[in-house]
Amino acid sequence: MTDARLRRGRGSLAVSFFVQGVTFAVLVTRIPAVQDRYGMSDALLPVFLAAVPVLAGVGSVLAGKLVRRLAPGVVLRWAQPVVLLALLGVGAGERLWHVAVALGVFGLAVGALDASMNMLGVSLQRAYGRSIMLGFHAAYSLGGIVGASLAWAAVHWRVGLGWSYLSVVVVVLPAALLASRWYVAGPQGVEGGSRGRSTGLLMPLCLVMTFAYIGDSTVSNWSAKYLTDVLGGSEELATVPYNAYMVTTLLGRTVGDLGVRRFGAGAVVRGGAVLAAAGFGVVAGAPGAWAGVAGFTVLGLGLSVLVPQTFAAARGDAEVARLNVFNYVGFLVGSPLVGALGDAWSYRGAMLVPLVLVLVTLRYARSFSAEPDRYGGGHERPRTVDVG
DSSP states (O other), rough: OHHHHHHHHHHHHHHHHHHHHHHHHHHHHTHHHHHHHTOOOTTTTTHHHHHHHHHHHHHHHHHHHHHHOOOOOHHHHHHHHHHHHHHHHHHHSSSSSHHHHHHHHHHHHHHHHHHHHHHHHHHHHHHTTOOHHHHHHHHHHHHHHHHHHHHHHHTTTTTTHHHHHHHHHHHHHHHHHHHHGOOOEEOOOOTTTOOOOOOOHHHHHHHHHHHHHHHHHHHHHHHHHHIIIIIITTTTTHHHHHHHHHHHHHHHHHHHHHHHHHHHHHHHHHHHHHHHHHHHHHHOOSHHHHHHHHHHHHHHHHHTTTTHHHHHTSHHHHHHHHHHHHHHHHHHHHHHHHHHHHHHHHHHHHHHHHHHHHHHHGTHHHHHHGGGGGGGSSSOOOOOOOOO
16 A cells, blocks of 8 residues: 555545534534424433434444444445434424434434544554544544534524535535545554454543543533633633633644654653643632633643544454443533532532543553554554455
8 A cells, every 4th residue: 555545545534534523513513503493392402412422322333343344434434424414304304303313313323433433543543653543633623613613603694503504514525425535444453353352451441531521521511601600701701611622622632643653642641631630620720710711721632632542542443433432421421420510519519520530541541551562663564455
């Protein structure tokens, strides 16, 4: 496989990460509009939102089984258009069962998409012989910023939900289909075999993934409420923390690969965990709104490296699929946990829980330390294979 083919494969996969970032952002940032369109009650909405990550976990498991017979690129090539068409369904339906079906399809397809996308990323990193995984997730973060900006524009210009989703899909779907022509996969990890390590041996990485997403869901679901209700910020200022978090997440992932190449994956994970814990500490003790914004900003830098490096530590496709399930476990646990503790105790105290969980990641950092050795220092590039 030529270097040019590898570069095309890397670029095409970055496009898929970017498109998925846009897609997810335009969905979650328009949840209030989805609720209004279908007349969902406040009690029913969390049920619909919880169903998506549950089904995504199922989709991830199914993807892990599919790649025993199909290449990950084939799964991704079909999953991404289905995700985008399901997004159209969310915006085009009229009855409650319409959105239930659309979100169900979205959840199953997005689980398969996330798993296969990261499988390709891990195998390409192995083929390159150096860290490139954080760059793919940086493309996802950039897509999230673009998607959130498009959603804001749609609200500002009073564009209907269906039309706003259609305008996004007609642009990104052709881009995703075109990029899928150049997917390239590297060899599977030799240490773990096709089935990977046992769940017990993989558990440290599963916990790191869960803790990272508990932290991420805490920011995405509670930063605005925390700034207004606890720190006394205005509604306008309450939009700033998550935007700042997204920007610093992008920054951390953009430079993260350089850090891994220079200092090693274990050191980067430790540094990220300490930064994230410091961010949560600032948020929990913030005397005012701007101090809270600063805390959420630091959080983005810290959490940004944990998820990509956890995927990069996987040995083959089966492990990527299993790790991806814990992405959704953390997302499901994080928001309700913080909300319940906030109501029963205090929201300042609730912010200490993800702080402690992120610090526990330090105990498992050794699981990442040996990863550079798998690449042979970049001196010998493993062969790559077509994705079919």
